[in-house]
Amino acid sequence: MTMKKLEDIPKINNFKVPDGYFESLDSKINESLAKEKPLAKASAFDIFKPYIYMAASVLVLVFLLKTVLHITVDKNVQVPITTQTDEAQDYDDFISELCYDEFTFYEYINEQSVSYQEKSDIINTNEDLAYLEDYLSQYYLEYELLYE
Amino acid sequence: MDSNNDNEIISLLNNSESKNAAFSIIVEKYSKQLYYHIRRIVIDHQDADDILQDTFVKAFTKIESFRSESTLYTWLYRIATNTTLNFLSRKKRYYTFTALSYEDTLADKIEADQYFDGDNLQKELQKAILKLPEKQRLIFNMKYYDELKYEEISEILGTSVGALKASYHHAVTKIEKYINKL
DSSP: OOOOOGGGSOOOOOBOOOTTHHHHHHHHHHHHHHHSOOOOOOOHHHHHHHHHHHHHHHHHHHHHHHHHHHHHHHHHHOOOOOOOOHHHHHHHHHHHHHHHHHHHHHHHHHHTOOOHHHHHHHHHSHHHHHHHHHHHHHHHHHHHHHHO | OOHHHHHHHHHHHTSTTTHHHHHHHHHHHHHHHHHHHHHHHHOOHHHHHHHHHHHHHHHHHTGGGOOTTSOHHHHHHHHHHHHHHHHHHHHHHHTTTSSSOHHHHHHHHHHHOTTBOOOHHHHHHHHHHHTSOHHHHHHHHHHHTSOOOHHHHHHHHTOOHHHHHHHHHHHHHHHHHHHHHO
């Protein structure tokens, strides 16, 4: 059996086209060309568009971050809202007055310009004890009248 | 190809009034050769039609980039070849994860295509050509069917004449081997 060579095979164009294909090609290409959009010249905005978008994204991110932090910080420092009743207000007034009087009392002690030992003596005197007792009992009485 | 005629067409293209007429002349003059060049690679008529139209649209929109160092014909041929190769790579990507390769489907198409008119030997010849690597297939078709000179093929594909000759010789050997196995 002899080897078949390429030149033994007839060189034929076996590929066919639909009737009138090449005749209608020109109009089809013109239609395709009409659909093609002409390339617009790039404007300055087009050139800087990516950078503008990037800057805008960063700004939005910073704004969001700031807002979130603001809300969080506010929540952290927020003092729970309490309603101060008249009763509590009266108690506060009583305490502050007592402190004031204690301060007055200690001021009175200091005014005596005496030594520590003498201060103890002074306090231990009946007069001072009476003074102290008088003040305390007065406020205790007020406290009892108010709350009991 | 007639380069004097091409120069006349180019001068018509440069005139806005005669531009459309020049396009029609180019389509009429080169559409058949370009169509069959594309068709032999993609086999399917519809695919060849799409690629051919795309080739002309690209050529007409980029006509300013045409340099008279090459002929209009080889320039159009290069656009057609590149457009066809892009089409093939897209198709091959699509067939990556399928059981059949793209070339297998083309071989099946030759059997069933209503626009393929040939006896068994012609069908087997086309199947043998389909077995060649992509670039070797291009070189074989351009030399055997289109009867281009090696210098022209070299200009179109950017491959040296020596490499083209070797590639064509290998292609012929492979085809003959395939045909004789039948």
